[in-house]
Amino acid sequence: MPSCGSKILISGASIAGPTLGYWLAEYGFDVEIVERSSEVRGGGYPIDLRGSAMIVADRMGMTDQLRRAHLDIEALTLFDRGGEAIVALRPEEFSGGTQGLDVEVPRGDLAMLLYERTRDRCTYHFNDHVVALDDRGDAVEVEFKSGRRERYLYVIGADGLHSSTRGFALGPEDAFVRHLGYFFIGFTLPNVFGLDREQQVFSTVGRMAGLSSLRSNDRIAALLTVAADEMPSAAERDIDIQRRRFRAHFGEDGWHIPRLLEELDRADDAYCDTVSQIRMPAWSKGRIALTGDAAHAPSFITGQGSSLALAGAYVLAGELARHLDDPAAAFARYETEYRPFAEANQNLAGKRWQFIPTDPESELQRNQRLRESGLPTAPMEQKRAIHNGLEIKD
């Protein structure tokens, strides 16, 4: 072993980072996780864990906790621009999920569960981040914002769509990002609309607003999404700039929109970003690698971001353990094993998203079809096969 022993640094403490930390610690590595925020970040719309990811969660002993946190949404109702209900579906009728096996939990709750599961086996450093990485061949020298300097056997970026680990080691985001043409803002608000284990979606040309019940009936989650030709730059992703932008997009709409916009102004947990994928020819270089959204963000349109993060971290940890101090072999196996599954899930995003019609004609046709048949067009069996498409090895 090099002088840094078995020390591995993970950047990012959301979904992929703690999952990777759990398994690396299980295999005997000494794991540090650095997180830019001062604590585990809450917030985010409910996310689904399905298929192969649920097997990983089960092996982490999290099934009971996840079942308790499961939102158990009974129906998703789609509303047209006039505020009329078009159709009410069971969530798995449009997600391709499996009732009784999948769980849907608020993103922040999942991040907190993972943190609690790993806080005793990994060393966490909040309020800090990497400012320089130097891969010396036998170890990676790291300098942190706090001034700390350390050497690690490996550095793994689990720092999301805008990963700076990726920027340091593999190149700028622009080379790998694929914008899907939408921008979103998410926040929570008091349950002023009286939702009860349900989701509601207002959907019209160029925009949609989703509402979801949370575990406690006091608050709900909102997600506003707009179609956009140009994506805001990092500087324009400022929350106040985006509040104004969303107000301009939805300003004339009825349904619950006026109250939602008022609540957006008050929200202190608003989170906005582009709806984008990361597509990279390689997820590693030398002793530095990526996992989760940093490597293969699929976008929330696929509903698979957190599932991919969990399953990919498991595969990566396994390969690092199998190929002790042979990064080339470990990272090559990680990609061979995981890339086909990650890409198949990314491809679920397709070219058009049925929740945001592009023009009044397609909006009318979609609404008519849903009113008559009550079913979305996407082939659910195919989706289900893709969600379950990774064999989780021991």
Ligand SMILES: Cc1cc2nc3c(=O)[nH]c(=O)nc-3n(C[C@H](O)[C@H](O)[C@H](O)COP(=O)(O)OP(=O)(O)OC[C@H]3O[C@@H](n4cnc5c(N)ncnc54)[C@H](O)[C@@H]3O)c2cc1C
């Ligand atoms: C606050 C928040 C809200 C979200 N809301 C939604 C949502 O509503 N719907 C949805 O589909 N997806 C949402 N996502 C994204 C979703 O969590 C991911 O798509 C998915 O779960 C994959 O997780 P990940 O761990 O790979 O990345 P992420 O969940 O994006 O986590 C990345 C983590 O890295 C941290 N980080 C970033 N840069 C650095 C750095 N330089 N150094 C150290 N740490 C860093 C971030 O603070 C974050 O904790 C949200 C993410 C966050 C952080």
